[in-house]
Amino acid sequence: MPGTLVDRLPLPNLKVYTAGSVLLLSIAVYHATIVTSDPNWRANITLQRQEALAEPDGEAQLVDQAEVMPALNLNATRNLNERMVVIITFMMQEPLCMWTLINIAYCFLAVFGFLIQRVVFGQLRVSEAQRVKDKFWNYVFYKFIFIFGVINVQYMDEVMLWCSWFTLVGFLHLMGQLCKDRFEYLASSPNTARWVHVRLVGLLLGILAASTALLGVAVAWGLPAGKDTFAFMAAECLLVLMSVLHVGARYVLQQRGADAAGALAYYTHLGFDSASLVLELMHVVHMVVYSNMLVSMASLVLLMQLRHLLHELQARLRRHRLYTSLADHMSRNYPMASKEEVEKNQDNCAICWEPMKEARKLPCSHLFHNSCLCQWVQQDASCPTCRRGLAHGAPPPPPPTPPHNHLFHFDGSRYVSWLPSFSVEVTRARPSAAQLDAMVAQVLGMFPQADPAALRADLLLTRSAHLTLDNILEGRLQPPAEAPTVRPISPLEAPPAPEPAPPAPEPAPPAAEPGLDNLDVGSTSAIFSRNAPEREQNLRRRKEMLVAAARRRYLERRGEAAPPRS
C-alpha cells in the first residue's frame, strides 16, 4: 500500500497548508504589484522572453500570448479593475506566480472538500477515513501511470491540463465514495435525523450535476482532441456518475421499503455492479491498446488491474448464475403457499421476523418469504427451521446448482504468459441417492438394529459413513426429522439438578442500595422506548439493577456483609 508509506511523511495539516498557500499567494501578488507598477514592465518582460526564446524552451505558447496581448497604455487612467487585470495577466505569465496560483487552487479545493465533509458528514468514522485515504493514493498512483505511462505526455501544459482534470474527477470520486460509505452506515443505524439524509442526498445531487458537467467538458474539449482522449475522459466521468447513481438507486429502493432482496433491488444492483465493472474493464483495455506497449512497468500495472477486474466480473456473474438457478429451482420445486395457507399461518417469516403476505412453502410445510429463503439457500440448501435438506427428494431432474461442485479455473496464460493459472473447487456436494443408499447399507451392516430413516437423515448431514458411525457410537444419532427440530438448546433443562438454591425472596437486606430493593432480578423487563437515548439509558439502568440485585443475592447466600462501597 502506498498509503502506509505516506502516513509516515510529515504532511502539513490543512490549517498550516492553507496559511502557507495564502502567504505564498500574497507574496506573489505583492511581487506582481511591484513589477507592474513600473510603467515599462511589459517591455522588460518581453525582452526577457525573447532572450529566453533563443534557447529551446517549451514556453513558446506563453510568449505568443504575451506578444499578442494588446499593449496597454499604462499612463492612462488606471482604475482598480484594470489594475487587477494587469496583475493577473502578469501572474499567469510568470512561472513562479503561476505555480502559486495553481497551489492556491488546490488549496481552495482542499478547503472546499473539508467544508463539505464538515457540513455533510461531520466527523468521519475511522473506516471511512481509511477508505478515502486508500482510494486517494490508489487513484493518484493509477493516474500517474496513466499520464506518464499511457498517454506519455510531453509538454508541461498538457500535464497540467490532465492533472487538473484528474483532480476534479478524483475529488468527485472521493466524495462519491464517502457518500456510499456513509449511506451504508446510515442504513444500518435506526435513528438518524431527517436532515442528515437531506444533506447526503443534496451532496449526491451535487456530485451528479458536477460529473455531468465534467462529461460536458469532455464532449466540448475532449472530442476535438481526438476520440481516444474523449473516451478516456468520458469513462472517468461515467464511472463517477455510475457510482453516484447506484447510491441514489439504493436510496430510492430503501425509501420505497422494497425488500432488500426483492427481484427489482437484486437486478438494480446487478445492473450497476456489472455495468461499472464492464466500463472499467473497457477503460483499462483501451489504455492497454492505446499505449501499445508490451513490456513496461505501466503495462504490468494495467494488466494486473485488468486481471483483478476480470476476476471480479466473473465472480459477479457466477453469483448471478447461482442466484438465478436457485430461484429457478425453488420456483419449480416448491410452489408458493396458497392464500389460505398464508392466512392460516399466523407466524411471521422466521428469517426476517416480518409478516408474510406471500410465502413459499417447503416440503416440510414451513413457510418463508421467497426472497429471504432465496438468500438463505445460497448459503445452505436446507430448511432454516427443521434443517431438512432441500435437495433431497427433489423430482428426477436433479436440482442444478446448490449441490454442484463449482470448479473455478483461472487460466492466466490466456491473458499474458507470465500470469499464473489456478483452479479453485468449491465443494458443496450432497451425496446422491445411490451413494446415500450405499452408505446406509454400509452402516446397517455394522449396526443392524439402527433405524434406517434416522441413518439416512444423519448421513445427509454428515455426508460420511464414518462420521455417522461416530455419531451412533457416541449416541448422537439424530431422530428422523418429522417435527421441526429446532433446538433452542433450552438451558433450563440442562443444568444438573440444582442443590437447594433458595430463590431468595426479598427480606429487605440492609445493604441494598436505595431505590433498587423493590426490584426482583427476574423482572428486569422494561418499556421499549421510541427514542434511542432513552433506550440506551434504560438498558444501562437495567444492567445496573441486574448487577446490584445479583450482588445482593450473592452476599445474602454467603451470609457476608456488603463490602464498603468504594
Next chain:
Amino acid sequence: MMAGSALRRLMAEYKQLTVNPPEGIIAGPINEDNFFEWEAFITGPEGTCFEGGIFPAKLVFPPDYPLSPPKMQFLCEMFHPNIYADGRVCISILHAPGDDPMGYETSAERWSPVQSVEKILLSVVSMLAEPNDESGANVDAAKMWREDREQFNKIAEEIVRKTLDLPPP
C-alpha cells in the same frame, strides 16, 4: 446491501428482549449509533459453579444477519472449557452452516436464521452449566474440569466475585 433488513430484525429482537426478557438476561446495543454491536449480560446458572455471577459479553452482528451468525466474546475474565482465553465463545449455535472443519457438529446444531440473540444467550447459559469438553477452546480449563473439579470451582468462584465487583474472599 442487506443492512436494512438486518437492522429491522435486530430492532425486533431488541424490543422482544426488552419487553419480555428471559430471566437474568439483558442484551441490547449500548450505543445505538452502531446497532450491530450489542452488549449482553447473563446471570450464571443456579446450582453451578458460576452461580450468581453477571457476565458481560459483546455481540457483533454481520451486515447480513440473520443469514450469518453474530460473534460473541465475553468482556470479563472467564475460565471455561468452551471459552477462549480472549473471551470468544466456541459454541455450535454460533457456527455458520458451512464451517465445521472438524465434523464435530451436525448442521442441526449450527446457525440458522431462525435462531436469535435470545436463543444464543440461553445456549451460552446452558454451556456455562454444562461445558462440552469435546471442543476444547481452553484446554487447561477442559483438563481441570475433568480432573480437578474442586480447583475449577474455586477459580469460577473468584471470577463470579470479580464480575460482582466484590473483593476475593
